Amino acid sequence: MTLLRDRRFRLLWSGQLLSNIGDWFLLVAVPVYVFGLTGSTLGTGLAFVTQMLPALIWPPVAGVLVDRMDRFTVMIVADVARAGIMPLLVLADGDRLWLVYVVLLVQASFAQFFLPARQAVIPEVVGRGRELERANAWFSLSSGLMRLAGAPLGGLVYAAAGFHAAVLADSTTYAISASTLVGVRALSRRPGCPGPGPVAPAPGPGQAAVYLREAVDFLRGHRVLSGLLLVSAVFEGVDGALNVLFVPYAVHTLGSGSGGVGLLFAALGVGFLLSAPVGRRVAEARRLRVGLAGCLAVIDACLAVFFHTHAFVVALVAMGIVGVPGGAFALVVQVELQRGTPSALLGRISSAFAAGQMIAALLGATLSSVAVRPLGLTVVADAAMVVLLLGAVGAVALLPAGRVREKADPARRTRAHPMPATPPGEADAPG
Structure with missing residues (x-):
């Protein structure tokens, strides 16, 4: 419980928890509202696509700016902007449906x-x-809590108070998140408190390419992170492919209606909720080859059960178990990314991971959508599981066999500010 005694961490965590609650409100409210206005699955799907597009456009720019500006300021500006833009959704109606897509596009852009x-x-x-x-x-x-409770809460808010209430609730959570970040930034600037070092000036257009090249060179020379990027991309690609198949399989093969689909998502949420201590143990062991390959193998086995059973109870148990190694996998990747990347490069490397994972997810979803009609759902699901198994093999081949060496953290050792962002070519060498 040491972390909870740290006021900065309490503010950061609680603000993000509230912000995530608001995001889940909109995740439920927007597609229901758009479908009610249009009666079109195409219009509803376009709302999801609109939120994905910024992840393909902004990561290179976002990564450079995050590494060359005060990171708390970036987060505060993004939250304030989203708190201001979201209420425009209340103006959307049948004649102004375009406003929904514009607002979602801007909101998702600031998220990047x-x-x-x-x-x-x-x-x-x-x-x-x-x-x-x-x-x-x-x-x-x-x-995990939001996966389990966020969607039902969002549905209750929408049913009881309508779309406008869900929108205003989401906007309010962004404002609260911004206020907590202001507090974290103020505490971080106190003398003797470890926090960000001096802020380097934002790059000009010519410099941005140099900063991006520096990040690419770092990734190419870092065995652990380059391997993690490839393995996590495989994981996200398979996840994207199977997401396309999940609801049709649940409805047509398992014979479950919307209530059954909701139970399956809830079981997955329970698994993610339980994954936190498991992922922490795997990360602390720092045996990436064993930990990540094991997570992927368990996920693969559970998905094989899910897509080859006609018994809803069996599918429900399999889906619940999938959430545990799935959440653990994501946690371990995040920890190793944060620990293995120098502070001066962390924005760019994080953006590279996010972009790679999103591209893989979209590719997997597209291929699955195209292949399911000629090949059949089960064949496509089996192919995706073979790819995931290859990802587990890739984890064994690409990642080190022993314990991953922990990088020293001068900020925690000396209780002084960490090294400031460095100019291109002077970042820490790959460890």
């Missing part, structure tokens, strides 16, 4: 700047020692 900044801020707040696993376990716990 917020997320790598948060990824980089966590080790600034807790250091890169044992507390890093614990901090990410707390964030994983909050993610």
Whole structure:
């Protein structure tokens, strides 16, 4: 419980928990509202695609800015902007449906700047020692809670008070998150408190390419992180492919209606909720080859059961178990990314991971959608599981066999500010 005694971490975690609750409200409310206005699955699907597009456009720019600006300021500006833009959704109606897509596009664009900044801020707040696993376990716990409770809460708000109430609730949570971040930033600037070092000036257009090349060179020379990027991309690609198949299989083969689909998602949420302590233990062991390959193998086995059973109870248990290694896998990747990347590069490397994973997810979803009609759902699911098994083999081949050496954290050792962002070519060497 040491982390909870740290006021900075309490503010950061609680603000993000509230913000995630608001996001789940919109995750439920927007597709229901759009479908009610249009009666079109195409219009509803376009709302999801609109939120994905920024992840293909902004990561290179976002990563550079996050590494060359005050990261708390980036997060605060992103939250304030989203708190201001979301209420425009209340103006959307049948004649102004385009406003929904514009607002979602802007909101998702600011998220692409917020997320790598948060990824980089966590080790600034807790250091890169044992507390890093614990901090990410707390964030994983909050993610599991939101998976389990966020959608039902969002549905209740929508049913009881309507779309406008859900929108205003989401906007309010962004404002609260911004206020907590202001508090974390103020505490981090106190004398003797470890936090971000001096801020380097934002790059000009010509410099941005140099900074991106520096990040690419770092990844190419870092065996652990380059291997993690490839393995996590395989995981996200398979996840994207199977997400396309999940609901049709549940409805047509398992014979479950919307209530049954909801139970399956709830079981997955329970698994993610339980994954936090498991992921923390795997991360603390720092045996990536064994830990990640084991997670992928268990996921593969559970998915094989899910897509080859006609018994709903068996499928429900399999889906619940999948969430445990799935959440643990994500936690371990995040911890190793934060620990293995120098602070001066963490924004760019985080954005590279996010972009690679999103591209893989979209590719997997596209291929699955195209292949399911000529090949059949079970064949496509089996092919995806073979790819995931190859990902487990890749983890064994690409990652080190023994314990991953922990990088020293001068900020935690000396209780002084960490090294400031360095100019291109002067970042820490790959460890």
